Amino acid sequence: MSSAQLIDGKSMAQDVKRELASRIKRLESEAGVRPGLAVILVGDDPASEVYVRGKIRDCRDVGIRSEWIRLPDSNPEEDLLRQIDRLNEDPRFHGILVQLPLPRHISAERVIHRIRPEKDVDGFHPINVGKMVIGQEAFLPCTPYGIMEMLRRSGISVAGKHAVVVGRSNIVGKPVSILLQQADATVTLCHSKTRDLAAHTRRADILVVAVGKARVIGPEHVKPGAVVIDVGINRTEEGRLTGDVDFEAVRSIASHITPVPGGVGPMTRAMLLVNTVRAAERTAGIGQG
Numbered sequence: 682m683s684s685a686q687l688i689d690g691k692s693m694a695q696d697v698k699r700e701l702a703s704r705i706k707r708l709e710s711e712a713g714v715r716p717g718l719a720v721i722l723v724g725d726d727p728a729s730e731v732y733v734r735g736k737i738r739d740c741r742d743v744g745i746r747s748e749w750i751r752l753p754d755s756n757p758e759e760d761l762l763r764q765i766d767r768l769n770e771d772p773r774f775h776g777i778l779v780q781l782p783l784p785r786h787i788s789a790e791r792v793i794h795r796i797r798p799e800k801d802v803d804g805f806h807p808i809n810v811g812k813m814v815i816g817q818e819a820f821l822p823c824t825p826y827g828i829m830e831m832l833r834r835s836g837i838s839v840a841g842k843h844a845v846v847v848g849r850s851n852i853v854g855k856p857v858s859i860l861l862q863q864a865d866a867t868v869t870l871c872h873s874k875t876r877d878l879a880a881h882t883r884r885a886d887i888l889v890v891a892v893g894k895a896r897v898i899g900p901e902h903v904k905p906g907a908v909v910i911d912v913g914i915n916r917t918e919e920g921r922l923t924g925d926v927d928f929e930a931v932r933s934i935a936s937h938i939t940p941v942p943g944g945v946g947p948m949t950r951a952m953l954l955v956n957t958v959r960a961a962e963r964t965a966g967i968g969q970g
């Protein structure tokens with residue numbers, strides 16, 4: 682039986698990091714600027730802790746200054762907003778990331794609004810979302826940006842293809858559907874109320890799945906030769922990570938497929954570094970935009 686080509690996000694992320702090294706050197710030599718990222722974690726959720734530790738390690742690997750600001754779970758929203766105000770004014774930090782989810786007493790919306798759009802390396806601020814939608818230069822959200830970069834680096838053309846996105850979250854499904862459309866795909870956006878999901882997904886040349894539920898996509902959902910991008914990160918009962926796609930069954934049908942782990946996740950992290958370096962370049966007047 683034939684088997685899909687793996688889209689290796691881990692090795693692509695290493696390539697992205699290598700490419701950033703020269704941009705970081707240029708920032709230093711031409712502008713005396715070292716890019717900086719501040720990461721705020723509220724509370725002690727173990728999964729968030731692991732993610733933030735990974736982001737800090739990524740920064741160290743490529744030479745980005747980073748600061749990890751830990752706040753207790755009970756931290757008042759007003760205090761978090763003041764920390765953001767301080768970082769907005771601190772020229773050492775070109776990017777600010779507030780790890781989500783936040784404790785229930787804190788409004789993610791107010792927090793995201795408070796970050797200066799020029800430092801919003803997550804691409805979550807409405808200014809950046811709006812610019813993205815109308816095709817202006819903006820910070821792109823890291824997962825959708827990473828997906829587009831994985832397609833490009835795999836030599837997969839998007840123009841004229843039928844792309845089907847499953848899931849309509851503000852951080853993945855909605856923005857990736859817009860980026861695919863801007864790359865000249867014909868886009869169908871499916872979600873929890875979609876009737877006959879398989880009838881839609883079976884028409885996809887490029888299928889992006891961002892639902893957050895293991896095995897929502899099986900072989901019956903996939904057209905032979907399709908490109909399958911799995912954004913899901915789910916934990917099995919045995920504690921293994923698994924995506925939203927039944928990987929073993931789908932890999933014999935698809936032409937390309939992303940693994941979990943080692944697919945979209947590492948590229949999401951890499952694009953955060955790209956956005957941070959871009960933010961620093963902008964303040965230094967280097968590069969396009």
Ligand SMILES: Nc1nc(=O)c2c([nH]1)NC[C@@H]1CN(c3ccc(C(=O)N[C@@H](CCC(=O)O)C(=O)O)cc3)C=[N+]21
Pocket residue numbers: 731732778779780781782803823914922941942943944945946947949950
């Ligand atoms: N403000 C904010 N921005 C985010 O971008 C953000 C966030 N909050 N909250 C949580 C989600 C989740 N997220 C991941 C990124 C990389 C991996 C990743 O690298 N995953 C590895 C596996 C990691 C592991 O072993 O747990 C992989 O798929 O190979 C996972 C999850 C970013 N998020």
Ligand SMILES: [Mg+2]
Pocket residue numbers: 848849850872873
């Ligand atoms: Mg949904």
